[in-house]
Amino acid sequence: MPAIELPEPNEPVPAGDFIADPDATMHYFAVDRSGSLQWEQGSFSYFDVEAHIVELIPASVSDAFKAHLRSVGVSYIIAGDEQLDMAEAVRKIGETFNTSEIILGGGGTLNWSMLRDGLCDEVSIVMMPIADGEKHTRSLFEADEKYSAPLPIGFSLASVEPLEDGSVWMRYGVNGPVDANRTRTR
Structure with a gap:
């Protein structure tokens, strides 16, 4: 997949995870090992429920990509440094969204x-x-x-x-x- 050309953010992107919609009733967790899923909005309709998008990304993803996700209301959880660590992602999903089942x-x-x-x-x-x-x-x-x-x-x-x-x-x-x-x- 070709690299996404995104402008550098005007302000520093805060460190850590970003939860755009803490009150969402349904979440769609997107596995993105390289910061290449470019969303246009923070949710989509799944039958009769609005599913909020949460990207699972490694820390190595660019600040430009993180700023893009923030600008369209997509949440993200950082798991792993250079590579996406799915065990860490699953642990953080459980803690962040108070769930024991995915x-x-x-x-x-x-x-x-x-x-x-x-x-x-x-x-x-x-x-x-x-x-x-x-x-x-x-x-x-x-x-x-x-x-x-x-x-x-x-x-x-x-x-x-x-x-x-x-x-x-x-x-x-x-x-x-x-x-x-x-x-x-x-």
């Missing part, structure tokens, strides 16, 4: 990074009775050498619930890494 709806790479780093305690999957035969689809978890390597992670089935449309909702607890050499017997 729903991760990322792509395969983010999902894998969070799972591999031990930041997920449950995996929730809805299997729909549809197939499209597409061979270029992404998987739920995808290792990316830039962020995290492959590693076998075990799950334990917590529940299965059939839904009215014929879908099945499966919930799994995350057990953590398993020995790749261990064979499963039944």
Whole structure:
């Protein structure tokens, strides 16, 4: 992604996190490892609720980018120095927004990074009775050498619930890494 050309701020950007809307009822946390998501406003509509945008960024993001986020009303949480530290981001989300539960709806790479780093305690999957035969689809978890390597992670089935449309909702607890050499017997 090309670098964003933003003007240098006229005034120094205060150090630390920035919360533009402390009274927001729903938050959308955007993972931005390099300061490249250029928002035009601080929220968007999600069904019938307004979701306030909170960027998760490393401290190395430019003051020009932080000033831009402030100017459009986007909050940000700084986690990590040069690289985004997702464990620190999750901890700060819990403290800042007084929450103990976050729903991760990322792509395969983010999902894998969070799972591999031990930041997920449950995996929730809805299997729909549809197939499209597409061979270029992404998987739920995808290792990316830039962020995290492959590693076998075990799950334990917590529940299965059939839904009215014929879908099945499966919930799994995350057990953590398993020995790749261990064979499963039944």
